[in-house]
Amino acid sequence: MRIRKAVITAAGWGTRFLPVTKSQPKEMLPLVNKPLIQYSVEEAIACGVELIVIVTSLGKRAIEDYFDRSFELEQVLMQKGETELAEKIRRLSNMVDITYVRQKEQLGLGHAVLSTRKIIGDEPFILLLPDDLFEQGEMVLKNMVNICEQYEGSVIAVKQVTEREISRYGIVDPRKKADRVYQVLDMVEKPRPEDAPSDLAVMGRYVLMPDIFQILTETLPGRGGEIQLTDGLKQLARKNAVYAYEFEGERYDAGTPFGWLQTTMALALRDPCLGPELRRYLDKLLPTTTYQ
Numbered sequence: 001m002r003i004r005k006a007v008i009t010a011a012g013w014g015t016r017f018l019p020v021t022k023s024q025p026k027e028m029l030p031l032v033n034k035p036l037i038q039y040s041v042e043e044a045i046a047c048g049v050e051l052i053v054i055v056t057s058l059g060k061r062a063i064e065d066y067f068d069r070s071f072e073l074e075q076v077l078m079q080k081g082e083t084e085l086a087e088k089i090r091r092l093s094n095m096v097d098i099t100y101v102r103q104k105e106q107l108g109l110g111h112a113v114l115s116t117r118k119i120i121g122d123e124p125f126i127l128l129l130p131d132d133l134f135e136q137g138e139m140v141l142k143n144m145v146n147i148c149e150q151y152e153g154s155v156i157a158v159k160q161v162t163e164r165e166i167s168r169y170g171i172v173d174p175r176k177k178a179d180r181v182y183q184v185l186d187m188v189e190k191p192r193p194e195d196a197p198s199d200l201a202v203m204g205r206y207v208l209m210p211d212i213f214q215i216l217t218e219t220l221p222g223r224g225g226e227i228q229l230t231d232g233l234k235q236l237a238r239k240n241a242v243y244a245y246e247f248e249g250e251r252y253d254a255g256t257p258f259g260w261l262q263t264t265m266a267l268a269l270r271d272p273c274l275g276p277e278l279r280r281y282l283d284k285l286l287p288t289t290t291y292q
């Protein structure tokens with residue numbers, strides 16, 4: 001099965017990053033050497049999608065400008081002899097076709113996905129939540145596409161979490177189908193550990209069949225008054241089969257200040273240019289730092 005389109009949702013308020021996100025999209029926060037959203041864009045491209053649909057909202061224009069062409073900047077860089085940098089900047093606008101859908105009211109992730117219906121049409125698509133970064137992102141998505149093809153159903157990425165973390169995630173009720181593949185019998189949003197059907201938590205990568213759209217039109221606002229994707233997926237799991245893929249490798253949540261810091265550190269420490277120097281810096285810093 002060829003998946004041609006991917007959706008990246010970037011319309012949320014980013015309240016956990018306020019006040020920074022008052023005037024700057026969370027998705028444009030730098031993670032080492034590029035903005036958060038670029039990781040998702042590159043991951044989708046690596047999976048061979050032809051079109052990326054980014055759902056934005058008021059105040060997110062910086063995302064559009066970032067992936068747009070800036071002749072003026074390129075020219076200035078060329079005049080300064082910065083040919084390589086100019087080329088790097090130009091490449092950003094040529095990576096893939098990107099189209100933008102404006103979510104006029106932030107009515108929830110399910111609503112954001114639904115707003116892409118006319119562009120996606122009647123075909124399966126990839127959904128990426130840019131806050132979530134996967135160590136083996138390309139591999140995870142490719143495996144999910146294969147599972148979608150083999151089982152002819154939507155696929156969600158899941159990861160085992162600790163008991164303490166359970167109440168922060170959507171948790172699936174799984175029935176094992178194959179190594180790392182489960183059928184989803186039900187889903188519970190942010191349950192107490194004693195009520196959770198398993199310890200497999202939903203993470204921000206999905207391969208969705210287009211029938212999710214009709215279900216989302218019928219999904220009523222749930223937790224927080226928002227139209228929740230999880231509620232839609234629960235319905236989908238009852239009608240058609242939904243599968244979960246327990247991916248391998250680390251996943252980082254850059255959607256909170258501490259998570260963003262952890263992700264930045266993890267990525268920078270793994271970077272061959274920055275890593276060794278950062279490690280030396282931390283070795284020097286740690287023994288001498290006290291709380292203020």
Ligand code: UTP
Nearest residue numbers: 009010011012013014015016106107108109112
């Ligand atoms: P979050 O729950 O992380 O919300 O959304 P948020 O607004 O990004 O951040 P906080 O919680 O206020 O700090 C999960 C994903 O759903 C998108 C977000 O952009 C993010 O990718 N989303 C959420 C929308 O696109 N629209 C919405 O109405 C809500």
